[in-house]
Amino acid sequence: MVSLISPRSLAPSLSLFFFLFSFAGDGRELYLKHCAQCHHESRIGRTAPPLIPQFLKRKSDEYLFKVIREGIPATTMGSFGYLSDEDVRKIVEFIKSPVGRIAYSLEDIKESRSDLDRSPRELNLKDVNNLIVFVDKGAREIWVMEEDRVLDRFSFGNVHGGVKFSPKGRKFFVPARDGWVLSYNLEEGRPERKARACVYLRNIALSSDGKYIAVSCTLPPSLVILDTTLNPIRRFDLPGRPSAVYEISREKTFVLTFRDIPKVAFFDPEGRLTFGEIEEPLEDFFIDPLEEFLIGSSRKHGKLVVYRIEDLKKVFEKRVSALPHLFSSAFWYSDGNFYFATRHINSTKVSLWKLYDWELVKEIDTGGKGFFVRTSPGVPDLWVDNSDQGFVLIDKKTLRVRRVNISGGGKATHVEFDPEGRFAYVSVVGKEGKLVLYDPIRLKKLKEYPASHPAGKYNYVLKSRRLYPSLMGREVFMAKCWGCHHTTREAFGPSFKWIAEHRSRELIAYQILNPEETARLLGYERNAMPKIEVSPQELRALLVFIESFKGERVYAEGK
Known part of the structure; x- marks a missing residue:
């Protein structure tokens, strides 16, 4: 019984x-x-x-x-x-x-929900783009940081699955292994409430409109939908153990894969949970910056596979060691191509690939094993953790390899950046744990803070999936448009802000692809815009970047 x-x-x-x-x-x-x-x-x-x-x-x-x-x-x-x-x-x-x-029901979630009574604090947050949330796992603390300043600290343990930020950067949400989700109000400077979504949690995702939180739960196996006040909305029993749930920002949907069954689940804005079949489970995976493909692996099958999200058609596979972690990869743009690089489980190698062509460009043996490759648009290198005192750095243009020793004792385990590449935030674990702030350009230590067991760091821009297409579009802009256009001021051509507010998406795309014909349609006496060769992915990234200047803009690139 x-x-x-x-x-x-x-x-x-x-x-x-x-x-x-x-x-x-x-x-x-x-x-x-x-x-x-x-x-x-x-x-x-x-x-x-x-x-x-x-x-x-x-x-x-x-x-x-x-x-x-x-x-x-x-x-x-x-x-x-x-x-x-x-x-x-x-x-x-x-x-x-x-x-x-x-068993764990919606009623259990409702009864667990509670407001927290800590007094508000003046954070003096100057620019949300530079916001960093840092987890000290050993001390069971969360730090709220901007650049090299600690703005606030509060207690919350067993953090797992990644911090998520609201679209305007006014709140963030922290998940814990034991099912709790906590919300922090940046405008009030305080943790405001928490609720327990399940007994054992895998991760959370936030919808691109900021209305809903999806919680993937391992025990009991379920998908829980909360609103952003942490009230439970829906709960679905799942047929297998979830790997993770992530948002597809352009569709306002959530996608979820499983560790033990070959299915993919989608939760849509109408509240429906639907399932699609794939050939093998995706234990560890990531989504490309333009949200067109699932790229992942299962440890049993030992191969990298790529599925198109819209119809779950497999478009590529190659037998390589499995991915070591969810979102283990880094993305970048260079010389007209998008790339990604990732670690592999039980391997000392890093593989570098062309996105969308699915071409293996190079494998680099770092001499050590690790979990992540990380970078930022403002950083010239890929930073590869190597289970030692520093990182292996790979130049994103030349692929030249060098090494940097950061810890001076202890193991450097994880790095995060600000979007402009002024700070690298490095976790160092060992007898004397610390958070090291490093200049990723000059490769010099800037500051360090003692920490019990430093773990994840999360930047508002780099950890917001809805902003990633714009980040890639900014790189295309710098490579192909910057000579004639400015983002907010008129140059040889109109600013991107003016274009976004006066042209439809379709007309912008047509003008990029057919400038002569578009000039005639608009009644201009002559065309001043040269035709620029762009791939479908370059065009899409560029359109997202241009449209980001319409109305209130949260993320603004550096001067």
Whole structure:
């Protein structure tokens, strides 16, 4: 008989309402001592996955024994080789013992929702484009930063899945592994409320219009839709374990993939959840900057695959090591082409590709393993983490490789930039953890802050998917339009702001592609605009960039 466990029927603290243990000798005591810190006392997962039968049914005892003994490469699961064989077997027996079925409803979410009573604070935020949200995992703190200033700090633990920003940069939302979502009000300078969307969370996404938050949940497997006051709107049971959910900003939809089944789910503005079939699960994936393709892999199949979003048609595949993480890649534009670069699991290599042609340009062996490649439009290099004291830098134009040592002790694990490339924010972990602020152009340290266990950093511009097409369009503008046009002032030609406010999208596109004919249609005596060769992707990025100057503009490029 399966019991139904609901948070509403038990005490407010989750650790109190889960009597989840079937005692398996002293395996429970061993588990609490060695495993609970990451996997939770109740085995429901904290910073690592749940260890309950629902998650382990396809794993043999031999496999679990090996994982505990040796760890899992390219993850936070380390080796417990110092345990005896008997102790490892007891832990395996315990984590495979049954627990009750876990339920979590809309009513549970509503009851968890609470306003936070911290007093407002004057942040003196000068430019939201330079906003950085930093996670100190060890101290269970969130820092709100601008450039090299810490504006605020507040407590919130188990952060996982990436901070998301509202369209105007007035709020941001922070997800936690144990299902909580917190909202922070930048205008008031305070965390304002939180709600628990599920027991174990994978990540969140924010709709491009700023109205809805989608929460992908592993336990129970579900997609939860909240409004931005954290009230629950809809909840959908899912047929598999979600990999992640992301917004498709141009369609105002969400897309979700699964770790264990070959399906893709779409949640549309009308509130419908629909499913499409693909050939293999996408455990780790990313979306191209123009939101036309899903690029991903599954660790079992060991290949990179590309699916067109509009019809889920596979357009490319190549047998390479799987991706190590969600959105492990970096994008850039150079010499008329869009590119991406990514790390690979269990590999010391970085692969560099032409986007949209799906051509492998080069593989570079960095001599170490890592998770991410990162850059910014204002930064000339790709920064590749390498599990050592610094980063491998790859010049985006020449592909020249060099190295920079940043930590001076400890391991440099993750980097984020501001959009103009003035600051690199580097997490250094070790005996003396710290957040290092670095000049990514001159490669000099600017400042550092002590931190317990520094983790993710999130910039408002670089972590807003709705702004990414505009970022790429800005690069096309600098390469092909800057000589005659200015963004906001008249030059040889009208400003992009004037064009955006006086021309339709269709007319702008036609003038770029057919300037002579467009001049005649507009009644001009002569055409002054040369014909510029652009690819469909260059044209689309450029149109998005031009249209971003219509009305109130949140992100403005540097002077």
